[in-house]
Amino acid sequence: MDRNANILIVEDDSTLSFGMKRALEKDGHNVRTVETGEKALQVINSQLIDLVLLDIRLPQMDGFEVLERLKEIDPQPIVIMVTAFFDVPEAVKAIRAGAYDYFPKPFDNDAIRQKIRKALENLRLKQEVDILKQQQKEKFPANMLFGNSPEIREVQKIINLVATTPRTSVLIQGESGTGKELVADAIHNASNRRDKPLIKINCSAIPEQLLESELFGHEKGAFTDAKITKKGIFELANSGTIFLDEISSMKMALQPKILRVLETQSFRRIGGTQDINVDIRIIAATNRDLEEMVRLGEFREDLLYRLKVMVIDLPPLRNRESDILPLAKLFLEANNKEFNKSIQKISPEAEKLLSQYSWPGNVRELKNVMERAAILCSGTIITPDQLPLELKPGKGKSIAFASSAISQPTPVTTVDTDSANQSLEDMEKKHIIDVLNKHDGNKSKAARILNISRSTLREKLKAYGIS
Ligand SMILES: Nc1ncnc2c1ncn2[C@@H]1O[C@H](COP(=O)(O)OP(=O)(O)O)[C@@H](O)[C@H]1O
Ligand SMILES: [Mg+2]
Structure with a gap:
């Protein structure tokens, strides 16, 4: 199939599509050209197409819509989107929408021929690999806590341990993005409660008054808006697990009620007079230091101690x-x-x-x-080239602190800023970094501005250890 592919070109500029057709036919492909999305969909419906070159700017139906409808008809063909100019957001959007690749206009036909050759070759390899992979069992469940550092292995151990207990509550501590929610999932899924609900609630995302009724429900008439009796998540999650994310945002007034559920496995709806018994595991997560909040009088000590029976620390x-x-x-x-x-x-x-x-x-x-x-x-x-600027030294790293949201750039370089005290080399290094930073790391542009060749720039970057 990497030899004679059936290629469909969707392009309203006939001069362009004619040139491409001729170039691709040289490689032995069968090429059809159409000028609108409607016609493209008709072809996809009636013929076997391996690859589609799809212009984004089309009259009436644009390339994204064509892509979406094409995928519904037939998910097989490789789609390469042609973007009008080098537009990264548009390219990203194309890939997200399911395009195989994108190609910026203006382009030369040789480059597109090469891209298509590669795409077809990749497709063939991928089909082979897919077959091999199917023969193996999925090695990895999609949302498993991955990592082999001593810290993560320790966390995995605790997860397995906690999962065997019937309802021990767990406090997961760690900066944002360290995997706290993933740990909550893992505990639930490894426990006997796995077939029961896991209900997650982010305490910082819900206004105080609403949070209480979300958690405990309310009786009809308990407050003005309570027109009907409503169950809260403590009832809905019965026999399962509740994940209280960002518990540090929970107001002091609500905290004793959570403590009570933890201690007695029972609660009352707002406005209710009857205790309701439940069987629930509570997992709480925080990216703030709760001990410190206790010292500041912002979190109840008794609740902290009740939650702290089992603590999982996720290191940054x-x-x-x-x-x-x-x-x-x-x-x-x-x-x-x-x-x-x-x-x-x-x-x-x-x-x-x-x-x-x-x-x-x-x-x-x-x-x-x-x-x-x-x-x-x-x-x-x-x-x-494909990594964002903040990863590149000279752009200033930011450091996040565990107990606060403050982040500070570290000094980029220790070079004396008074140029009269600097060596020529230091000046040159600094100047190169400045120019690169100013142009988003674009080396061609930087070389042009510095009036040196790209290869000279590359040598200097290497010599100065700038990557
Ligand atoms: N150890 C890990 N292995 C695999 N994916 C992880 C791991 N830790 C975090 N992730 C992924 O990172 C993202 C953030 O994790 P999340 O559990 O939401 O973090 P937190 O709740 O601490 O902010 C999620 O997409 C999650 O799947
Ligand atoms: Mg989270």
Whole structure:
């Protein structure tokens, strides 16, 4: 199939599509051209098409709509979207919408021929790999807590231990993005409650008055808006698990009621006079230091001690560096699947950037960075070009502190800012970094501005250790 593919070109500019058709026919492909989305869908409906070159700007139905409807008719064909100019958000949108790849206009026909050759080759490889993979069992459940650092292994141990207890409550502590919710899922799924509900509620996202009635429900007439009796999640989650996310946001007035459920496994609806008994495990999570909040008089000590029976601490990602690259590779594999890519590895320079970064947003940030990189990567290797600027030294790292949301840039360089005290080399280094930063790390642009060739710039970057 990497020889004679059936290719459909959807392009309203007939000069363009004619040139492409001729170029692709040279490679032995069967090529059809159409000028509108409607006609493209008719062809997809009636013929076997392997690959579609789809312009985004089309009269009437635009490329995104064509893509969506095409996928409904036949998910098989590879779709390469043609974007009008190099527009990253549009390219990202195309890939998210299920396109295999994008190609910016204006382009030369040789480049597009090469891209198509690669796409067809990748498709063939992917089909082979898919068959192999199907023969193996899924090695990895989608949302498993992954990592091999001593810290994560310890967490896994505690999860398994807690899961065997019938209703011991758990307090999960860690910065945002460290995997607290994932741990809650893992505990629930490993426990005997796995077939019962796991209800999650984010205490910071719901106004105080509403939170109480969400949790405990209310009797008809308990307050003005209570027109009917309503069950709260403590009733709805009976026999299951409740995950109270960001419990530090829970107001002091509500805290004793939670304490009471923890102690007696019973509660009353708002306005109710009867105790309702439930069987529930409570898992709470916080990214603030509750001990400190107790000292500040913002959190009840008795509730903290009741929650603290079992504590799971999720260390920030920067403190378990050995997890960074394995996680990056795990996400890369997931992205390959999702975006139909065959990225094989991360270059050593990119690995270095990933390992050295401070990850204030922790695993969530790493996951997003890898998704973006996979989308931007058109080859088989992730390179620093596809990583965001904040990972690159010279852009200023930010450090997040465990107990607060403050983040501060660390000094970028210790070079004396008074230029009269600087060596020529320091000045040059600083100037190169400034120019690169000003142009979003674009090396071609920087080279032009510095009036040196790209290869000279590359040598200087290497010499100064700028990546
Ligand atoms: N150890 C891990 N292995 C795999 N994915 C993880 C891990 N830790 C976090 N994640 C992923 O990172 C994202 C953030 O995790 P989440 O549990 O929501 O963090 P938190 O609740 O601490 O903010 C989720 O997409 C989650 O699946
Ligand atoms: Mg969370």
